[in-house]
Amino acid sequence: MADARQTDRLAALRRWAGARHAADGERLRIELAAGDASFRRYYRLWLGDAPTRIVMDAPPDKEDSRPFVAVAKAWREAGLPVPALHHADFDSGFLELEDLGDTPLHLCLTDDGLANDAGDDDAYREALALLATLQRRAPRTGLPTYAAALLGRELDLYPDWCLARLLGIAPPPCWPSARARLIESALSQPRVAVHRDFDAMNLMRHAGQLWLIDFQDAVDGPLSYDLVSLLRGRYRRFAEADYAAFIEAFRREAIKDGRLADTIGITTFRYHADLMAAQRSLKVLGIFCRLTLRDAKPGYLQRLPLFLAHLRDSLAPWPAFGELSAWLDSDFAPALHRELARRGLQARGVAP
Template sequence: MSQPATDDLRASPRLTWARSALGDTNLQLQRASTDAGFRSYWRTVGVAPTRIVMDSPPDKEDVRPWLQVRDLLATAGVRVPQVLARDVDAGFLLLEDLGGPTVAQCIDDDNADAHVEAAIGQLIRLQSLPAPEGMPVFGEALLQRDAGLFEDWFIRRHLGIELDCADAERLQLVQRRLIGNALGQASVPVHRDFMPRNLMPVPDGPAVLDFQDMVLGPIAYDPVSLLRDAFLSWPEARVAGWLRRYHARAVEAALPVPALATFLRDADWCGVQRHLKILGIFARLHHRDGKPRYLADAPRFLAYLDAVVPKYGELDPLHELLERTLKPAFARVAA
């Protein structure tokens, strides 16, 4: 069933629940955001202050994992949305309204340092959280799955290339090295999409969103997700300065970061792993899910790879594959 059809079926119970939760039989709901999987978000109309109703159809996307992670983060002082009412069995939550624009929509050259500094503060709190028993691990199985996205969806499906044995071996060699680097890092709670799109610029924040997939994984992953973002790019010199600032604050917080030079290398390598994965995800969104707009950001990721991959001899096989095969094919497909 498509999401619009699901929304239609749940429109009446959603509105009835919202009116009951707020004690107002006249309020209405309007969609507040889209593209959230099976979850949908609705802003109240006709009541002040406005609130957000999260609708998570129980047969599609259980709301309990979201709530569990939210409550865990809140106990650590991470700014997350307040839950004002809940009906877990029905899949409805009433949340505070954090406003419209995300950090991604209001960050610019002049205010970026302040936004990044505030985001690092929230990230330090998240990473300092004692990992609860049973937290999923960002381990080899998940990393291998991420690696497969690039080959299956970006190379094979989007570029229409079937790698020969030599090129397949080159890619697999680099993927093994990237995975080995990630597995060799100290493990902390990892958001996995800690980026400006998932941060809301509230005074005591930013508030962190989309945290339900948090895992235990490599410490450099979230910092590079924030600073080499899927939808925003900054000059490499500025990114390097922010990474150094994160490292200094992580040391102050007694997080298990390595020496600065090692951390910067780990961040570079985590970035390469993540950028390959996201190219695969964007291609999958286009070809499987009918969402072509994401591929417009593919050149950003190729530029990230151009800036980082040539710095490391261990990544030369990927550099060769990109220059000789993948980038020319991408140019042909994009033409």
């Protein structure tokens, strides 16, 4: 059924693009450029001597493209590097965008981002400079609030999809208090426009700079969220000293330009960043299991050990999470590795 649906969507896209450009849709060159963890798909459209375009296929019964369009317009008006929007048809679910090429930042990293390579560090510094620009310029007006209810729903993906449905185990007794503490920390931070998936896969290298894509889930939320999305994302597990240096450089810059009060010291900011990273790691563990069990995308399971490592790294410095950390080692990690072995999967992206 999925293949038939995709064939029907592609045929509809051809008719739509043909009508848009006064051409025979069947003769247009249209090729798949990228898939997505959601139901969106991206196609490259050739238009003779004109620059190529990207057409986003976001089935309207599955995806709402209005947030993407609203953020694209607001951020472009703010001078941020986002693709130009040439046309949006909400009824059909097709959007025509500027083509930013085929080089997301993660393809520029060494050894899947795990090697200690100076070029990789430079790439992350470039990404963090873009993040600072995003936080300074992007308006928060009109963005959904990253409130306690949303943070809680995201955290609940972990016990619902990862523990109960994938592994068949219960959360530890400390889960309710740990969950509440993570939400409290997130809500106590200064608020900025949050991309919400500021990872190396969503930063495109094009025309000599980095560009932002996949920003449809942007919210008004915690200052550290996009920071830890990048530093504890799917392509790198930093050594503690390197991670701490990036966090401190971000803190100093944020104080200098007014995003963060100068009363927020190193330990306090590190605490909030680590708890934000833990919240996101738990959410990702749940989402990746949902993608496998609900959406038949099993490749995501191989990334679970990396996000478990991120979760352990984030909680380890803080005694208040000692019970949860111990349970991760005694119960969760063995159950996860048994399940991956049962499925014949090997962990990806975990540094030695």
